[in-house]
Amino acid sequence: MDLGIENVVVNGQQANIYVEGNKIAYIGQEQKQAQRTINGKDKAAVASIVNGHTHAAMTLFRGYGDDMKLQEWLEQKIWPMEAKLTPEEIYWGTKLACLEMIKCGVTLFNDMYWHNREAVKAVEEMGMRAFISEVFIDIPGMQQESCEEKAQRALDDFQNYSSRIHLALGPHAIYTCEPDTLKFIASFAKKHNLPVHFHLSETQKEIDDCVAKHGKRPVPYLDDLGFLHSNLFAAHCVWLDNEELDLLAKHQVKIIHNPIANFKLAVNELLPYPGIKDRDLKFCLGTDGCASNNNLDIFEEIKFAALVHKWKINDPTIMNCNEIWSHATKTAHEMFGVNAGEVSEGKYADFLLVDLNHPQMVPCHNLVSNLVYAGNGSIVDTVICDGKIVMENRHIPGEEEIISQAKKVTEKLFSR
Incomplete structure (x- = not known):
């Protein structure tokens, strides 16, 4: 045996792992x-969490461009600064994101950002799992290769990475990608069994512009392009009508719910949870990037999601703690095809030890209730991913250097 955790609480019972x-x-x-061997006394072993939608290196933009409308924020703040990013800055920004996510109990994240070779390097070194997107965006000056060249290069690159790293294709959105780009990506993804990571129906403007340009709402438009399929991971999905929900369910599209970023950017609508549940659409949670959240504490996302849907539907019994915890762990891992999400024999050793003596965890009438409604990332003491300890006693090897270097490259970026 390689690693033992003794005297730890597992599924309500004291046990050894x-x-x-x-x-x-x-x-x-x-x-x-x-x-x-780790002494698990006064700790509980629970499934690690998935962050389903990130722009990891945007940690460098934390607090930059707050309190703006989405389109103005993108065009005036984010895109001009992203055009200046160097591979080194992406690397340290991603390492900072990994550091923050591990501290908050995340072992798997789904990322969409530039210079993915540097992102992969950061994830490999931090010991996490990730789906890393090759980004496609049809804005002059932001894409130097053809779609075909980019996709094939990325496919070739990812043959050389560890089994913890997976390729996804990341067309940004309907308003930044031309129809031919979306058609090609759908075809390439289906041919090579690749996930597609996409922003969908995030704002009313996106809906209105799509209707004005294509004569229909985004989901029917994408259906006509052959873009909808079971390996499509659609982030946001707040402006959906019943016809669109039916189409997403028909194609078994996966949804990523980002409530805090949606509320901060005032998209003026909420994920249609009742319709999603009625159709058995799979969804998990994401933080979005640090420029629009502004942190990567997935525990906040879990609690916020549970509360806001209770408020919206005026029913305190819906989105109960067991349900939302499962969406963040078990369902999320199933969506990404990773054999984890539960602390049980035969699963990948991706799990957390949470501190039962942390003030937010005392008393513990119901562990899952405390995880969802009381705790935040600070309750996580130890993180194990792929059978290896990546954080112990809340310390991650190299964290001091990561913070120092992230500060340095941010200063360089914003001085150019």
Whole structure:
């Protein structure tokens, strides 16, 4: 056995966990030999969390361009600064994001950003899992290669990375990608069984512009292009009508809910949870980037989602703690095809030890309730990903350098 966690709470019972390689090999009362043993006293082992929609290196833009309308924010603040980003800045910005996410219990994230080779390098070094997108955006000066060249280059690159890193195709949105681009990406993704990471129906303007330009709302428009399929991960999805929900369900599209970013940018609508639940559409949670959230604490997203839907529907019983916790862990891992999301034998050893003596966890009448309604990222003591300890006692190897370098490259970026 490679790793043991002894005297830890697992599914409400005191037990020992043993990890062999990158999988949980045993949970029970028996004590077994391990190369490394952690004392789990006063801790609970729970599934790690998925951050389903990120722009990781935008940690460098934290607090830049706040309190603006989305389109003005993109055009006046974000896109001009992104045009200046260097690979080195992407690398350190992504490492900073990984540091923050690990501290908040995330072991898998779904990212869409530039210079993905640098993002991959950062994720590999931090020991996390990630789906890293090759970004496609039809704005002059922002894309130097053809879609075909970009997609094939990315596919070739990703053959050389570890099994923790997966390629996704990342067309930005209907308002930044031409129809031919979207058609090509859908075809290439289906041919190579790749996920597609996409912004969909985030604002009323997006809907109105699509109707004016194409004569129909975004989801029917995408359906006509052959863009909808079961490997499409659509972020936001707040402006959807029943016909669009039916189409998404027909094609088994996956949805990523980003409530805090949606509220901060005042998109004026909320994910249509009742319609999504009625149609058994799969969804998980995402933070979006630090420029629009402004942190990557997925615990905040979990609590906010649970509360805002209760408020919207005027029913405190819906989106209960067990349901939203499952969306953030078990369902989220299933959506991405990763054999984790539960602390059980045979699953990948991707899990957290949460501190039961943390003030937010005391008393503990209901562990999942505390995780959802009381805790934040600070309750996470230890993080294990792919059978390896990536954080222990809230310390991550190299975190001081990451913070120092992130400060330096941010200063360089904003001085140009």
